[in-house]
Amino acid sequence: MKSKLKKKTHDPNEYHSLRFHPYNIALTLGLISITALFFAFSAAYVYTRVQFPEIPAIRLSPVFFFNTVVLLASSWSINWANKAYLIDNTSDYQNALKVTITLTILFMIGQFIGWNDLSSQLDSQFLASNLSSYLYLISALHFAHLLAGLPFLLLFYYVAKKRMKEPVSVLVYFSDPEKLLKLKLLTTYWHYLDILWIYLILFFLVNSFILF
Numbered sequence: 001m002k003s004k005l006k007k008k009t010h011d012p013n014e015y016h017s018l019r020f021h022p023y024n025i026a027l028t029l030g031l032i033s034i035t036a037l038f039f040a041f042s043a044a045y046v047y048t049r050v051q052f053p054e055i056p057a058i059r060l061s062p063v064f065f066f067n068t069v070v071l072l073a074s075s076w077s078i079n080w081a082n083k084a085y086l087i088d089n090t091s092d093y094q095n096a097l098k099v100t101i102t103l104t105i106l107f108m109i110g111q112f113i114g115w116n117d118l119s120s121q122l123d124s125q126f127l128a129s130n131l132s133s134y135l136y137l138i139s140a141l142h143f144a145h146l147l148a149g150l151p152f153l154l155l156f157y158y159v160a161k162k163r164m165k166e167p168v169s170v171l172v173y174f175s176d177p178e179k180l181l182k183l184k185l186l187t188t189y190w191h192y193l194d195i196l197w198i199y200l201i202l203f204f205l206v207n208s209f210i211l212f
Contacts, residue, residue, distance in 0.1 A: 027185050031192055034145060038138065038196060042203055045134040049207065057208040058135050060201065061117035067110040068201055074103035075194045078187050081156075085183060088174045090164050097157040100190075104150055111143050138200060146193055152186050 049055065081096035083089075118135060163169045173179070 023182065023185055027189060031189075034192075034196070038141070038200070041134065041138050041141075045138075046207070048134070057210070058118075058132055058204055059208060060135075060204055061114040063110050063114040063117060064139075064201060067107050067114065068197060070103050070107045070110060071194050071197050074100050074107065075191055077103060078190050082183060082187055085174065085180065088170065090160075090170055094157065094160050094164070097153060097160065101150070101153050101157060104146065104153065107146065108143065111139065115139070135204060142193065142197055142200065149186065149189055149193070152182075156183065156186070 049057070077096050077099040081093055081100065084092035084096055115136065118132060160173070163173050
């Protein structure tokens, strides 16, 4: 039994039969909607700056840049989980999920620190506070979407710890093509949130240097 388990390999295309699975379609439509929403808020921010050029641009807290590194690291760790899954490496798979969860929580803590730092920059002018509310709103929306993905990460880790206790259960776990599909979808979602965060950082950074 052990020798058979060691020789077992995954076909990287084995989940492609589920390409048009409702989960896939739902994720695609969801990402399109999220993208449209963030672009709409970005356009509203630029419009407000154009209408009120006297308002100083928002200065990003250094914590937001640190959070970028943390989020990129979480993308690396979830990729690590995918690679470990494909080669049936139980310990690496569980460790990768654990690292991703830890980095996600660290990012969330950093967001609260960044928001607190931003609030200390605001003056008493209503317009300045109103403009800064865009950063609060946009970053909070990103936070909410990251928070929405956290339960799925926790569920993957919980199920892995619960079921990966003996060779047979490990074989069954790693042989489930739908589970692989869900892991791929979660990975895609995580990478998307990374790209979206980088866009937001660059957007506010560029706007801080542009005078209207």
